[in-house]
Every structure is written in structure tokens, then in C-alpha cells.
Amino acid sequence: MASKWSSSRLRVDWRTSIGLVGTVVKYLSATLLVPLAVALFYGRDVLTFAIAFLITVIVGLGLERVEPDPDLGTREGFLMVALTWLVVALVGTVPYLLAGMGTGSTLAHPINALFESMSGFTTTGATMMGEISFTQHSHALLLWRQLTQWLGGMGIVVLAVAILPELSVGGAQLMDAEAPGPGIEKLTPRIAETARVLWLVYLGFTVLEMVLLYGLHLGGLAPNMELYNAVSHALTTLPTGGFSPEARSIEAFSAAVQWLIIPFMIAAGANFALFWHALTGNPEKLTQDTEFRSYVGIIGVLTAVIAGLLFTGAGIETVTDAVPPIIGQVEDALRHALFNVVSIITTTGFANMDFTTWSAPAKTILLFAMFIGGSAGSTGSAVKIIRWVVIVKSLRRELFTTVHPEAVSPVRLAGRVIDERAIRGIYAFTLLYVALFAFASLLIVIDSWRVGYTISTLEATSAIASTLGNVGPGFGAVGPMNNYLDFPATSKLLMTFLMWIGRLEILPVLVLLTPSYWRT
């Protein structure tokens, strides 16, 4: 009786969505075998990962039973994508909770664990770990933390589309809902093939970075970049994640390592489809792409400005002993400017020095850079270069048509006309993004004031820009060498929510909150 009532009211077959989420979770459990193997090797947290594996399999099988015969439609697709990320983040908390029990780890608290897990899968990189060290956490647990980012980078649903035959129909829409940027580019006639190509390119880059990092270590240029670190950092560079098993992030490594990570961050923030074109004999597609050129251009300009500020000393507020002197040092100024600009624009969130020690102008540039984001079809988040390019072009058009009201001038991207509906969609998204940022910043400030936690406006706004844009670090209390622990639980939950909808580009989640989605 109850089910009849609900099916007559609801127009969404939520059972299908949940059933498919179950399938994804079931297969995802296999990835827990990696940290389990590491746990066995180091002899720590073996039970944690064995239990986590079992729990994940059981949750997956259980959810799958909700609908053994899923029939995926457009609406079910939205629900499935949104739920997948939520359920995966929830399941991902299990190792943190189990490992943290009784050790005094900050992750033993469920809200902290959920924040950490969501931050991982959404490739944000904001952390709730009070102390990042191997004395506090096992190698296996820290690797799991890195691995969540790698899985979330190219997309769990994209991975599922690549592997699961039941998702081949409707797979394009699923990927569209999950993939960064407006619309996806089908590289091959079959969507599963496209998903596989993207993951393959992603995997290729990751392995390449691992090899090169470890190569630096063997070559004597990176004393502390052992195999474990090489694997860990490659796993969080390509997804533009930013987690590091080192408490001081990339500051802990040599200049050679820092220089090597920069091109990989840049690649991670570029459209992976372009690399596929480049690898299949069309390298000009990469160099002629408007978005890629704008992306490189923006990085160049911001780096030049900040490098200038750092070199002259105008960009530095407090000189720290943590890094060698920067003022007056060309290589140091350039490296720190480039590394942090790239890290923020691509929404990676690594830091090779604590940029909280920078002066207000330099920090503000970084704050605004958090809104730029990577390219469409990259693993980066935030607004995305392509949207800004379209917005700038259409604003220029508005100015022109103000003077010439009769002029009809379509907005073009590399010669191709952009549909007016797409432009409206881009405006809507960007406005929504900024409005959400403003509203959430206000909520955080109020919430902190409620519990008596002092936070400056810059810290609050940077925390929101950073979580909504899946960047990771902010300034001050939430700086790259610090954590998000001091916020009240309600703020942590809000930021967890922001990371979730930020990763899915807001609309696929917000659409679930409209009544018309569920009826008619």
C-alpha cells in the first residue's frame, strides 16, 4: 500500500538509483584491498582494512538488492550521481573511524571522518587530521587517504561507466553530471570507450609521475622521496587533490621535486581529451585550444605578478625559517610563485611554503585564483577557465551591442559559435557559484561567532572558496600547513556539503531539491 502511494506521487524511480549506487560501491570495495596489502606489509591497521572491506561489500550488496533490475532514466541519473558521491564518502569514513578508535586521532569523530573522506573523494585536500605523521597514523591509512583522491579525480561514475556494462546506456548523461565543465566531449562513438580512454590517460600520467619522482630519489636529487612518497604524491597530483602524508606538504621536498610536480599539476588542470588528441596524432589541438591557451596565459600572468612581489619582498609579510630566503632570489621567488599559483588555479592545494606568511596583495591574488579553476574535462574544480572565457567574451559582446543595438553577434570560441542557451547556463552556474560562496561565507562567520571562535573575514571566505572549489588550503587558521579542526561541527557539515556539490558542479545536486524534479 505504501509503495503504491509513493510510486503514484513520485516520478523518480529512486530504487534504480540506489541499486546502481550499490553496484558502484560493491566494485569500489576492491580498492580497499590496496591499503589492506600495505597494512599487511607494515603490519599495522590490518584488521581496520579487512573490516572496512567487508562493510563496504555488504553495503554495496545491500543497496544493490533495492533494485535488482535497474532501468536508468535521466532523472534517476542525477539522483544516482549525487548519491554515489555521498554514499562513497560515507563508506570511506569507515577506515578512519576504525583506525582512530582509542588512539586519540581527531578522525575518530564521525563528523571529522566524514569531512576527511568527502575532502578526499572530491579532491579538495582540506584536512581534519590534527597531526600528520606515521607515529599517529599507519602507512596504510595515509595511503587510503591519498587513494580516495585518486579515485575521485577522474570521477567514480566515469570509472563505473568505463567498467560496468549496465551503465552504457545513459552513461553520457551520468558523465555529464559528474565531469567538470559544461558538457562532455565524446572521443569515441561508445561512451564506455571514452570513459576508458580518459581513465587510461589519467593512469598513464599518474604512473609517469611516480616513476619520475622515484627516479629523482634514486638519482640523489630527492633524498626523502622514497617509493611510498612517490606513489602517494602522484596519487594526489593528477586528481588535483593535494593531500600529502607529509605534514609540511611539498615544502618537505627538494626544489627538483617541486619543479617536477608543477608540470603534472598543469596537466591535471588541462582538458584530458586534449591529451588524447595529442597522443593520437593531433598535437595542434592542444596548442590551438582557446581554453588551454587562456589557462597557460592566466598562470603566466599571475605567476609573474606574484614572483615579482616575492622577489622584491613586497609579497612577504613574515619571513619564515621553514624555507630558504626568497627575497632577491630569482629561482626561489619564481618557484614559490609558480608552484602555489598553479596549485591554487588547478585546485590541487599542494603548497611548497606556507603562503599564509605572504602579504595581503599576494594572498588576495591567490584567493581570487581559487575561483578560476582548471579546464573543462580536467580533474580541477571551481568555475573553470572555459566559463570565464565565455563570460568575458559575452560581456564584450554586451558592450558592443549597447552601442550598436541592432548588431547580431554570436559568441565564438575558436571560430565555433556558442549556443545562447549554453551561455545562459554558464551565467547561471557562475552566479550560483558566487552566490553560494557569499551565503556560505556568511553562515560560517555567524556559526563561528555563535560558538565564540574568532575568525577573520579572509580566513572565513578563503575556507569557503577553498571547500566549494575543492582547492584545500585557505589562509590563516586554515592555511596550507594547518587544518579545519577548529570550526564548529555545524560549519564542518556545511563545508562537507559544499565540497560535495562543488565537485558535482552544483546543478546536479540542486536539481534534486526542486519539487518539479520529483513530480510531473
Next chain:
Amino acid sequence: MRVIIVGAGQVGSSIAESLDDDHEVVVIDTDDSRVESLTYSLDVLAIEGDGTSLATLREADVGAADLFIASTDDDETNIVTCATAKTASDAFTIARVRSTNYLQTWEESGGAFGVDFMVSTNLLAAETITRIIGLPAAQNVDVFAEGSVLLAEFCIPTNSPIAGQTVAEADDQFNELTVAAVLHEDGLIVPDGETKLATGDEIVVIGSAESTRAFAADLATDRDENRDVVIIGGSEIAVQTAELLEDRGLQPRLIENDPDRARELAERLPQTTVMSSDATDREFLTREHVGDADVAIAALGSDEKNLLASLLADRVGVDRTIAVVESGEYTDLFEAVGVDAAINPRDATAEEIIRFTLDGRMENVAIIDHDRAEVLEIQIDDDSALAGRPITDATDDLPARVTIGAITRDGEFITPRGDTVVEVGDHVVVFVETEAVDAVASRL
């Protein structure tokens, strides 16, 4: 030669008209009244039927045809007609198309669809318009010898330095240029050295590209190079003119009334400023400073609108107006009331198609002043009356007055003067009156 023409519209009929004297012409059309009227007005066999049906083509004895021309108003019909004809005949097929889309495919594939030659009406008209724009004050421009020789028609404006000079004086002043004909109100004159040039005369000059340009600049000293072009109307000719101008690095403006069409054009033409407005709205024309333009091209859907638009453009201060005229008989009328150049797209098409009916050595042809005269490009062989003799001697032997406008030898331009000796292998551009064309052409 046996020629089959499918489609007896304006282009088809005018081709039939110019061929019916010397060739066996069969015309096929679906409209029975047109077929009937053609039967009586021209010396052709007119058949009612569908050109895409093999039965109709067999009735026209397509197997015996040498030349097959498809010139209906529909691109696809023309292409299918040619393909159908190819299945039953070895005739040389010519298809007339509007869309440049098919033309591109045909050019890239080196002859797709069973079409041996493809003519795009709109593209030809657009090419003519852009050539005229490139030459200030010109009313018509044609190219010969792969672009190294230009043929241009000018109207001598008042206070032009050339007015009052004799042809010999003008020729001396401009190296590499020959005045080939003078068109008075009372007819066409093939000039000799003593012919006087007066204000209001239309003259036809043939010469190297540079000196024709220099001549044009001198003729109308007050006119600069045309950079600011306004195209009124969004017809296909307008679009292709805009595309050609874009290729030359210009950024024309285009005015189209229909918003949907305007949007479509704006998407096709990245360098053109498309405006959606009524081109007869004076307030709009003033606000957009259309009057400051160097040239306005009227390419709307109908002749009446084009006339109105070009007169209005002239009124608001545009230096030069060019109008597209669909009906050939109006071109003079347009120019008489103040349009600087009137372009008939069908003339250009007919010209292009007729050149295939010419003798093998003739490479190019231009039709002057509604077929009162023709300009031919001919390669000289041993049998030619011109070969190895000074021009004055040779032309005296010919049955009618001709003007040798230009000679190219191994790609080099040679200015023809009375004592110039023409050699075998030279390409000669000759101006001949139409009634004498056949007689003269056989001697050259």
C-alpha cells in the same frame, strides 16, 4: 555540337538564346507553358519532362549530346540530373548550383557527382562584386590570363583628368593599358587613336592589373580604396560577397531585417558585423553612420528593394552603390538613375557556361554591354592571322574592327601597340563586337 539544357529559367533560356544559332539545342523543362513559349521564340527543340528521369533524357537523345547543362533553380535536381545523364552519355556535364557547399565538395574531390563543371551563380556574382569593389569607380571587372590581365568598365566622371583627352593620349599616359571600346549613348565604338573621351562616356579598358588600378585611381581622384563596405540584405550573394571580403581582410557590415536569418549569417561570418534592422530605416542608417561607408551593396531579395536601398544609401552619403539586379533588362535603368554598378548574377553564370561552347583554344570570355561585344582570350597558333605580324597589319586583314587589349607571353605582360609583333604561343585578349565574333574568332 548537340547541347541539352535542363531547366529553362532565366539562365537556361539565355544560354539557349546565345547557342541556338550555331548549335543543335534541346531544352527540357517541367513547365509546359515555358516549353511551349520556347518552341516558338527560339530555334530549339523543347521537351516537357523531368530532367532527373532517364526516360526524358533518352527522349532528348542524351547519348548523342556533346554538352549537357543542368540549370534549374534547384541544386540537388541539377546534380542528380547530371549524374543521371552520365549514366547514358559521355557528354560534358555542367551543373549550376547556388550553394558553395556542393562546389567545395566538387572542387576538393576533383569532379564529384558526375559533374564535369560546376558553376555557382551566387559565387560568380559575389566575385564580380568584390572585383568591382577592389577597383574604385569601376562598373564591371573581369579577369584574364589567370589574373594578370584585368578588363574593366568605367564611366568617366565629371572633372576627371581623362575627360577631353583622345584615346591615344590616354594610352600613352598609362603604360600597359589599352582603351578597347567607348560606349556612347548612341552605341559602341571601337576607338582609334583620335577618338575623344568625354565626361559620361563608358569606356572599356584592358590592361595589366597594376596599371588598371592606377588608371582607376586617376580616373576618380576623390575616391580612396574601399575599406568600409556595407552590405544591405542577407541573400546568398550577400553572404558570399561578405565571405570574399573577409578573405581580403576587410570587416564588412551586413544589414538583414529578419532576426533569425541575421543570427544565422552572424554565425557564418565571423569578421562581419551583422545588424538586424530594416535597411530603409533612415534613423537607423544615420545612427550607424552608414553614410560614411565607401561602398554599399544592395543584395536583398528583389530588384525593387535593391533599387530603393541603393538610392537611399546614396542619399545618406555612401560614396558608391552597387546593386544586384535579377532581371537583365533593368541593369541600364539602375545605372541611369544613379546606382554606380548594377550586377546581374545570371550574366555571369551564362558567361561562365557559354565559354564551354567555344572553340578549344579560347580560354575565357567576357560579355560586354548586354552582348553587344565580347572579349576573348585566345592562345595564338601557327594558323592565326595574328601570328608573326605587327598588330596594325594583322588587324587590317580581319573582317571586322577588333582591339587587341593585352598580350601575355610566358606569363609576362606585353602592352600591345600598333607595331607589336604577336608570336605563336602568346595569349591574346581581344575585344570584338558580337556580330563579328564567329567570323573573327575563326581567323585568329
